[in-house]
Amino acid sequence: MPADTNQRPLEHDITTDLRDRLTYGGYLQLDTLLSAQLPLSDPPHHDEMLFIIQHQTSELWMKLVIHELRGAIAHLRADHVDPCLKMLARVKTIQKQLSEQWSVLETLTPSEYLEFRHVLGPASGFQSLQYRLVEFLLGNKNADMLRVFDHDAAGHAELREALESPSLYDELLRWLARRGHAIPGELLEREWSQPHRRSEALIPVYKRIYENTEEFWEEYHLCEQLVDVETNFQIWRFRHVKTVERIIGYRKGTGGSSGVAFLRKALDLTFFPELFDVRGVLESPSAR
Numbered sequence: 139m140p141a142d143t144n145q146r147p148l149e150h151d152i153t154t155d156l157r158d159r160l161t162y163g164g165y166l167q168l169d170t171l172l173s174a175q176l177p178l179s180d181p182p183h184h185d186e187m188l189f190i191i192q193h194q195t196s197e198l199w200m201k202l203v204i205h206e207l208r209g210a211i212a213h214l215r216a217d218h219v220d221p222c223l224k225m226l227a228r229v230k231t232i233q234k235q236l237s238e239q240w241s242v243l244e245t246l247t248p249s250e251y252l253e254f255r256h257v258l259g260p261a262s263g264f265q266s267l268q269y270r271l272v273e274f275l276l277g278n279k280n281a282d283m284l285r286v287f288d289h290d291a292a293g294h295a296e297l298r299e300a301l302e303s304p305s306l307y308d309e310l311l312r313w314l315a316r317r318g319h320a321i322p323g324e325l326l327e328r329e330w331s332q333p334h335r336r337s338e339a340l341i342p343v344y345k346r347i348y349e350n351t352e353e354f355w356e357e358y359h360l361c362e363q364l365v366d367v368e369t370n371f372q373i374w375r376f377r378h379v380k381t382v383e384r385i386i387g388y389r390k391g392t393g394g395s396s397g398v399a400f401l402r403k404a405l406d407l408t409f410f411p412e413l414f415d416v417r418g419v420l421e422s423p424s425a426r
């Protein structure tokens with residue numbers, strides 16, 4: 139039965155004297171975090187807060203995705219497959235969180251957005267360093283993206299470092315080679331700053347794995363996790379396009395692109411092309 143005061147008494151041992159002690163807000167730097175929402179509209183437009191917090195929370199989750207992807211890549215490089223899988227599992231749940239978050243921004247109507255869009259000037263998500271880092275870590279390299287960070291030496295250097303390092307997919311191929319799979323040598327040592335280009339030679343490798351799952355269970359499992367990560371990434375891109383379409387229609391973007399048409403082109407990009415190609419050539423056991 140609930141207490142009739144409808145109030146929960148504090149327990150005796152609850153710490154209330156927190157002078158010179160580590161607190162919740164102190165540990166989490168909440169003064170810094172919660173003082174970083176600075177609407178530019180004057181007088182402040184009610185919905186600009188939503189716009190800012192949507193972006194900031196996305197950037198926080200992207201920070202964790204980057205942390206987990208870097209960990210996953212390092213583990214794979216060291217042949218530690220289980221910890222790599224564990225980190226990819228976390229990446230996948232964060233991606234779902236990021237995609238579902240679009241439903242919050244979808245409550246922003248075109249009429250509301252147009253009331254403060256002008257304060258954004260040339261700023262655009264196209265300039266998101268962390269988004270580009272995620273793309274590079276997964277293998278969608280594009281050196282042209284660095285130009286947007288010419289104004290930011292530290293960001294530029296961090297992005298260049300990711301551009302010039304093997305991606306998660308590169309490390310998958312190197313790991314498969316160490317496990318004895320027939321990965322072409324030119325994929326194992328190459329100019330990492332170039333995007334991975336579709337390689338026909340990988341199809342028979344994946345075909346063998348997917349047609350002999352019991353023999354190659356670990357390979358099969360890891361490949362499927364990568365397919366999940368790519369699919370989740372594409373769902374985020376799709377939800378972005380649909381949100382943009384309903385909020386600004388077919389206007390040009392503040393970053394200077396054509397807008398929706400430009401964003402749609404990213405839906406044709408793929409991180410792990412052969413992992414999708416192989417699905418069309420698998421044969422059922424009875425046909426083999």
Ligand code: HEM
Nearest residue numbers: 196262263264266269382385386391392393394395397404
């Ligand atoms: C009202 C909401 C939004 C609108 C109207 C919008 C619009 C656009 C447009 C038009 C572009 C193309 C570049 C340009 O010309 O500006 C773009 C790119 C981008 N936006 Fe948004 N966006 C919105 C919200 C968001 C949010 C919440 C995020 C999360 C961080 C985000 C992240 C990005 C990223 C990463 C790109 C680059 C995509 C790529 O290179 O393919 N956007 N956005």
Ligand SMILES: N[C@@H](CC(=O)c1ccccc1NC=O)C(=O)O
Nearest residue numbers: 258261262263264390391392393
């Ligand atoms: N590109 C958007 C503006 C925009 O969305 C934006 C502006 C500043 C900071 C983040 C943004 N988000 C994603 O592109 C537009 O064209 O309206």
